[in-house]
Amino acid sequence: MSATTQAQAQAQPQAPAQPPAPAQVPAQRDTAADAAERARRWRLVLGGGPADGTGCALTGTDREMDAALTALYGSRDGSGRATGGNRGAGLGSSAPSVARWLGDIRTYFPSSVVQVMQRDAIDRLGLASLLLEPELLEAVEADVHLVGTLLSLNRALPETTRETARAVVRKVVEDLEKRLATRTRSTLTGALDRSARINRPRHRDIDWDRTIRANLKNYLPEHGTVVPERLIGYGRAAQGVKKEVVLCIDQSGSMAASVVYASVFGAVLASMRSLDTRLVVFDTAVVDLTDQLDDPVDVLFGTQLGGGTDINRALAYCQSRITRPADTVVVLISDLYEGGIRDGMLKRVAAMKASGVRFVTLLALSDEGAPAYDREHAAALAELGAPAFACTPDLFPEVMAAAIERRPLPIPEA
Structure with missing residues (x-):
């Protein structure tokens, strides 16, 4: 390069240095464990059966969870027993089996999910009559919807169940009072204090917002203040x-x-x-x-x-x-x-x-x-x-x- 060319090159403004290109992150590929977990989740959602396409077999706790779901949402075979596959009504109506099922869902699912499943069992499968048995009432997760169901059965509750029902209702009511009362x-x-307004309030009882608005005509721009000719306050009579x-x-x-x-x-x-x-x-x-x-x-x-x-x-x-x-x-x-x-x-x-x-x-x-x-x-x-x-x-x-x-x-x- 000649001296002239070199000088011209030095006179040109230098372009800012470009930051190095970020390293290319290789696309993550599903591992065998990822694919198995996804298949497991789809299997629990779809309920099994030859048409679900997952080819996944459940074991241990997953199998117990799936059994509890199938009991409520599984299809029924010709003998009336719950089966896997297309989720639909399928919980038997005998008190012992319902009591075991109530215990299972409380073991495997959080309280919010338990309440939804109980509601589905009562509304979709006609199990409200089983709540007339005190043993089942003691096993359910109490919430507002259960109380509503018990109240609709009020006249049908036998004496052996009535006290248990009142205890369930009282628990829900006390929980609501704790949340809402204070x-x-x-x-x-x-x-109530603000609704009882007075025009000669003590200083601590002045409603400053309403007092200022009522006296805006007395604004003094040179002093940047409002002269409160009329005070509005809260009544505090108890x-x-x-x-x-x-x-x-x-x-x-x-x-x-x-x-x-x-x-x-x-x-x-x-x-x-x-x-x-x-x-x-x-x-x-x-x-x-x-x-x-x-x-x-x-x-x-x-x-x-x-x-x-x-x-x-x-x-x-x-x-x-x-x-x-x-x-x-x-x-x-x-x-x-x-x-x-x-x-x-x-x-x-x-x-x-x-x-x-x-x-x-x-x-x-x-x-x-x-x-x-x-x-x-x-x-x-x-x-x-x-x-x-x-x-x-x-x-x-x-x-x-x-x-x-x-x-x-x-x-x-x-």
Whole structure:
């Protein structure tokens, strides 16, 4: 290279050094162990049989797990026994075999899966009658859905089973109370305090948010401050009843989980001295269970799941018990499949709202997801200013707090 060429080359800006190319990672290939594990999982999902295509034989714990699944979801042969292959109903209905099966699934599966399998066994295979035997009740994994099933069998429970059933229901109720009570009381106590506003509060009771908004016209830009000519505060009087709450609960069969949660919340609300709580359940008849609110188990066994629905009749009863409309919150928990007088139901809701009652409609109070409900009736209530929506137990305290304070309800997105 000539001197001139070399100088020109040195004068050119040097391109930045390129980083070394990353090492090529060879594509991972399935090992024999990976292929065997995948075949094992597909075998457990598909249930075996010559057509599943896995060619996998199960051993040990896997075989026991597959037997428990096949007992519930396996096909049946000509003699009525469960077989592998295409998963379908196949659990025998004898009490000893069900008791062994209940023990097996609790051994091999987590609690959440056990509850689903129990529900399938009861709903799909008609095994509810076996819950009339105390030995089986002691073996099941108790949850809200099991309580609903027991309540639907309430009148059929023999005396030998009734105490065991109450113990199962009480365990579930106590677990729910532990989870829900503290937050409910805390949320509603704050709402009750805020609902009793006063204009000459002590410093610690000033509601600064509302006070600032009420005095924005007194803003002094040169000082960057607001002069609070009018103070708004929280009332802290703890004596006497501040609000009345009426829980009106549809006890038709589809509302089982909602009945359980509503009974627990009813007991929690009744324990608050500043609330006067009434609990009413209905189908085509109306039953006032307020005098049993100190024990939600008694409330639940006072219900009778199933039957028709007469919302108009239930609301007529609730309306007749309201003494202070402006301080009353009525919560209707129903899927709105009205079997009574539709126009009468809507007129009663309109009349209660006109008198000052805060009316809330919950299509369900449960964790079961979107419920089935009468959309026409829900739309009619929304036009009256009483929107109907499903509510989870965790959201219920916020809904009640908003109703007590008469602010917009925290309606979840559809």
